[in-house]
Amino acid sequence: MTIKHSEEYRDAELSRRLVEKIRQTSRRPIRLMEVCGTHTVSIFRSGIRSVLPQTIALLSGPGCPVCVTDQAEIDAFVALARQPGVTVATFGDLMRVPGSASSLQREKAEGRDVRIVYSTVDALAIAQKDPGRQVVFLGVGFETTAPTVAAAVAAAAGLKLANFSVISAHKLVPPALEALMAIEAVRVDGFILPGHVSVIIGLDAYRPFFERHRLPCVVAGFEPTDILQAVDMLVGQIEADRPALENAYPRAVSADGNAKARKVLAEVFEPADACWRGIGRIPASGLRIRAAYAAFDAERRFGLTLPEAKPPKGCACGEILTGKKTPPECALFRKVCTPLDPVGPCMVSSEGTCAAYYKYSDA
Amino acid sequence: MCLAIPSKITKIDNQMAVIDVDGVRREASLLLLEDARVGDYVIVHAGFAISKIDEASALETLALLKEAAALMDARIDREEEPDA
Numbered sequence A: 001m002t003i004k005h006s007e008e009y010r011d012a013e014l015s016r017r018l019v020e021k022i023r024q025t026s027r028r029p030i031r032l033m034e035v036c037g038t039h040t041v042s043i044f045r046s047g048i049r050s051v052l053p054q055t056i057a058l059l060s061g062p063g064c065p066v067c068v069t070d071q072a073e074i075d076a077f078v079a080l081a082r083q084p085g086v087t088v089a090t091f092g093d094l095m096r097v098p099g100s101a102s103s104l105q106r107e108k109a110e111g112r113d114v115r116i117v118y119s120t121v122d123a124l125a126i127a128q129k130d131p132g133r134q135v136v137f138l139g140v141g142f143e144t145t146a147p148t149v150a151a152a153v154a155a156a157a158g159l160k161l162a163n164f165s166v167i168s169a170h171k172l173v174p175p176a177l178e179a180l181m182a183i184e185a186v187r188v189d190g191f192i193l194p195g196h197v198s199v200i201i202g203l204d205a206y207r208p209f210f211e212r213h214r215l216p217c218v219v220a221g222f223e224p225t226d227i228l229q230a231v232d233m234l235v236g237q238i239e240a241d242r243p244a245l246e247n248a249y250p251r252a253v254s255a256d257g258n259a260k261a262r263k264v265l266a267e268v269f270e271p272a273d274a275c276w277r278g279i280g281r282i283p284a285s286g287l288r289i290r291a292a293y294a295a296f297d298a299e300r301r302f303g304l305t306l307p308e309a310k311p312p313k314g315c316a317c318g319e320i321l322t323g324k325k326t327p328p329e330c331a332l333f334r335k336v337c338t339p340l341d342p343v344g345p346c347m348v349s350s351e352g353t354c355a356a357y358y359k360y361s362d363a
Numbered sequence B: 001m002c003l004a005i006p007s008k009i010t011k012i013d014n015q016m017a018v019i020d021v022d023g024v025r026r027e028a029s030l031l032l033l034e035d036a037r038v039g040d041y042v043i044v045h046a047g048f049a050i051s052k053i054d055e056a057s058a059l060e061t062l063a064l065l066k067e068a069a070a071l072m073d074a075r076i077d078r079e080e081e082p083d084a
């Protein structure tokens, strides 16, 4: 039998039966939070919300990297693009996020050199091709993306590239889970943990969090049956009063993660405090470039400071990222804020909760 | 940014792999992966292969899912039995 590791998990019949099983087991009203933008999109696209029983509410957490990027960081990206001789290389998702006064897209339209890349490998190639320009990669993302940025920095060091640097605005998932638990208004009965962050950090990385809170946690893959299986496991744990840290994605996630990726990550970065949109400063929830690689740190190279910046007026992204509100509860949703003319990052990113609601639900 | 669909490695050349995603060819760096081989299914994120799919675990998960589904069928059948 050859398996392709995708279609098998989209079997409608299998999904139907899993839903049926969940319907039969689920008694208590519960709130489950998915902490990954790719899960949010997959849940909407497959219509999982509408087939689950009334007892189960699915909330989207702070799992979209662009959405949790602080306003001050967006402003710093824009400031960087305005520096003469600088080429900014970024993933496409960031382009349209409005900063306090401008966006990268607007800067590009006004003639600044902002380029969308698919990978840090492309950013390195731009730097190698054009030694006369300072190429800065905007490092935004979680533990899944950070190793790809670390690998680029290590490669740049090996090549002794003098015109490549990185802004590290990366965020780490376990400290964010911890911070969520400390917010009083946030009520979560179980977490659907991000599959591809877990590929890197491994299941055991959540163990301290789990032991402290004894809250049901299941790592999930991204196909419909993967997510349904995780929901089924969470419901099972909750109904039996037996919280556990479980892995519903063992084909990709191991106990200790990807050792090689973790090694390069630790070689280039060290944990640092970081500001999250909607949550604020969380201790040791970000990554900064280690002193040994200071030459590749754009913040140091360009003397960037992050001024205080306020999120867009009326935008409820902060409450949405912490599960306190859903997009239809934002006064601007659909009326003023649309994917074509977004007010906040949650409407910009394809992984943003507001964008997913806009696209897939009538509410 | 994540390609949720695993891709098959069709060629490896100096830490770069050619991958096939549902018939579309792309390149992925192997800098973050230990011992990748041609024929492996990998998860690719932002141009880097970050994990191999473990075939044995995949088969086990599928078997478990089917087992859960079969149990369900048994239960549904029982419920549908007319009362004697």
Ligand code: SF4
Pocket: A314, A315, A316, A317, A320, A327, A330, A331, A332, A333, A334, A337, A338, A342, A343, A344, A345, A346, A347, A348, A354
């Ligand atoms: S709908 Fe727009 S304004 Fe409202 S929270 Fe979402 S992104 Fe912000």
